[in-house]
Amino acid sequence: MRPSRSSTLRTSLVLLLLLAAFSARGEGGSAALTEAEAVLARDPARALELARAILGAEPEVPQVHAVLGRAAAQAGQPALAVEHLGRALALGGETLQLRLYLASALWETGRYDDAEASFRRACELSGAGSRGQLAWHQLGRLLLWLARAPQAVEALERAVALGSQAPDAALDLARALDLAGDPRALAAFTRAVALAPESPRARWGLAHALRAAGRREEAAAELEIYRELYQREQDSVRNGGLVRASLDFAWSLLRAGDAEAAAAAFARLGDVAEALEGRARAESARGRHREAVALLETAVRRFPDRDDLLEFLARERLAALTEAEP
Numbered sequence: 001m002r003p004s005r006s007s008t009l010r011t012s013l014v015l016l017l018l019l020a021a022f023s024a025r026g027e028g029g030s031a032a033l034t035e036a037e038a039v040l041a042r043d044p045a046r047a048l049e050l051a052r053a054i055l056g057a058e059p060e061v062p063q064v065h066a067v068l069g070r071a072a073a074q075a076g077q078p079a080l081a082v083e084h085l086g087r088a089l090a091l092g093g094e095t096l097q098l099r100l101y102l103a104s105a106l107w108e109t110g111r112y113d114d115a116e117a118s119f120r121r122a123c124e125l126s127g128a129g130s131r132g133q134l135a136w137h138q139l140g141r142l143l144l145w146l147a148r149a150p151q152a153v154e155a156l157e158r159a160v161a162l163g164s165q166a167p168d169a170a171l172d173l174a175r176a177l178d179l180a181g182d183p184r185a186l187a188a189f190t191r192a193v194a195l196a197p198e199s200p201r202a203r204w205g206l207a208h209a210l211r212a213a214g215r216r217e218e219a220a221a222e223l224e225i226y227r228e229l230y231q232r233e234q235d236s237v238r239n240g241g242l243v244r245a246s247l248d249f250a251w252s253l254l255r256a257g258d259a260e261a262a263a264a265a266f267a268r269l270g271d272v273a274e275a276l277e278g279r280a281r282a283e284s285a286r287g288r289h290r291e292a293v294a295l296l297e298t299a300v301r302r303f304p305d306r307d308d309l310l311e312f313l314a315r316e317r318l319a320a321l322t323e324a325e326p
Helices: 005-024 026-042 044-057 062-074 078-090 096-108 112-126 129-145 149-162 167-179 185-195 200-212 216-236 240-255 259-267 273-285 289-302 307-324
Strands: none
Touching (some): 026 062, 044 062, 129 149, 167 185, 200 216, 259 273
16 A cells, blocks of 8 residues: 555654754754654554664664664564664674574574574573573574574573473473484473463474373373364364454554554454464554563464464564563
């Protein structure tokens, strides 16, 4: 859909005001960056446009490159994100959040060695607690994706130690142990199921580990639970025509900029994958990244084949770090 004339004029006016504020004095530049940050929470594509305009006035300010790089990452332009996040770090703007954004963007662009190095630097910066858990989990996910199971185990064990109640990290650790041929895989899958009993991926993994251990009856019981969970998902998308129409209406609300109404419309459709994704995107558009993370964590547990949701979840976790800042 082409932007309306009034929308284009509003954007142009905001750009002019930001540039005027930025060029006036130091405090104005700070205010302009604050405004760009606020726009980023609601509309990454627009934030990208605003940040580019600010960059024209101050090309050597690390915070400007940081906002531009984050906006590019959120807008699905990883190569541009790498360029500006790397520049922000080179100019002395290093933070855990930027390191994680850069590592994820490097991963998306296929620069795996650089991504690993950046994730490891993030782990050094992260310390303990939830931030450390996030950094080590992201490193473990990359190593697992690269089929480097033994190294993934090391990283994911650190992640689980820092967040023992994190079901995604627990499941990824179980998968890494299984791929590494480690006999602890069975106990790890059992733990993953205890943390997320509704997760088909966890149930499938536990069934596989039980069968490998020769416990065929227990494996068969777990497979039956897996089938029930899968069938529940299929049942939830029955009457697809009505559901599709409702989903399309909810997406139209979100595209029109009414994120609050879109979130409510998606919520009425229950826990089908696309509805959960839509609710998460609506909450993200409202700048409520923690709520988006919670919804996406539910979605990836229930719909393990949606790799795009895993990537969306990773981006929202990064965005939520800003909300956690004092």
